[in-house]
Amino acid sequence: MNSNDQIRLLTTTALMTAVLCILGPASLPIGPVPVSLTNLALYFMVYIVGTRTSFFAYLLYMLLGLVGMPVFSGYTGGPQKLFGPTGGYIIGFLPMILIMGAFISRYWKNRPACVAVMEAATWIPYLLGTGWLAFSTGMSFRAALGAGVLPFLLLDLIKMCAAAVVAPMICVRIRKAGVTAA
Numbered sequence: 001m002n003s004n005d006q007i008r009l010l011t012t013t014a015l016m017t018a019v020l021c022i023l024g025p026a027s028l029p030i031g032p033v034p035v036s037l038t039n040l041a042l043y044f045m046v047y048i049v050g051t052r053t054s055f056f057a058y059l060l061y062m063l064l065g066l067v068g069m070p071v072f073s074g075y076t077g078g079p080q081k082l083f084g085p086t087g088g089y090i091i092g093f094l095p096m097i098l099i100m101g102a103f104i105s106r107y108w109k110n111r112p113a114c115v116a117v118m119e120a121a122t123w124i125p126y127l128l129g130t131g132w133l134a135f136s137t138g139m140s141f142r143a144a145l146g147a148g149v150l151p152f153l154l155l156d157l158i159k160m161c162a163a164a165v166v167a168p169m170i171c172v173r174i175r176k177a178g179v180t181a182a
Contacts, residue, residue, distance in 0.1 A: 008179075009053065016045050016057035020071070021064065027073035032133060033086055033148040034073045039125075039156060042093060043100070043118055043163035047108060048171050051101025058097060062090065088132025089148070092125025099124070108171065111164040118160040 001009070023041045027034035045054040065077045072081045072090065082090060099121040104114050126149045134144035 012049055013053050013057045013060065016049055016053060017060045017064070019045070020057060020061040021069070024061065024065075024071050025073060025075040029074060030151060031147050032137065033089065033129070033152070035152065035155065036073045038073070038090075039093065039122065040159040040163065042097060043160055044167045044170070046097060046101045046104050047163060047167035048174060051098060051105060054101060055094065055097050058093060062094075065090075085133050085136045086129065086148075087136075089125045089129030092128035096121045096124045108168055111168070115157075115160050115164045118163070119157065122156060122160070 020038065020041055023037040027036045042054060042058065045057065049057075061071060062082065065071045066079055066082050068078045070077045073086070081087065100118055103117040107113055130141060130144045130148050133139065133148045134141045137144070139147070
């Protein structure tokens with residue numbers, strides 16, 4: 001990788017981290033787990049900048065939140081948020097990115113299959129988050145599933161469909177312009 005590619009990769013990673021820092025805090029508190037735009041941003045990012053850049057941008061976003069920057073839902077940050085009741089969802093996005101990225105990077109034109117893979121991969125943060133929510137709050141797994149997953153299923157599916165339809169169009173235009181590190 002030459003120095004121009006390295007600069008482009010670092011710049012793209014920083015830009016995607018900034019996008020997460022802007023969209024991640026915007027949330028709608030509907031219970032112990034708020035509606036967030038973080039997963040929507042990740043669905044788009046995996047298409048547009050690829051798995052590696054998305055993974056490292058999200059990891060950097062998590063680290064910024066861990067040290068106290070108010071980048072998590074509700075403009076919160078710090079270890080208490082990352083290791084609190086919703087921390088499992090936050091951490092679960094890392095393997096979700098890897099699974100989605102492995103598929104979408106090869107089959108991005110197959111929109112129905114990409115939505116199916118996004119749905120399947122999203123069950124990683126759903127299950128990790130539900131387990132952690134149940135453990136950290138003393139809820140039953142069933143109650144945590146009802147509070148942390150069921151209210152989000154339809155909205156998350158809409159986010160996935162939006163990403164599967166719009167992101168490939170954005171991706172093609174950005175790649176034609178030659179401004180991405182993906």
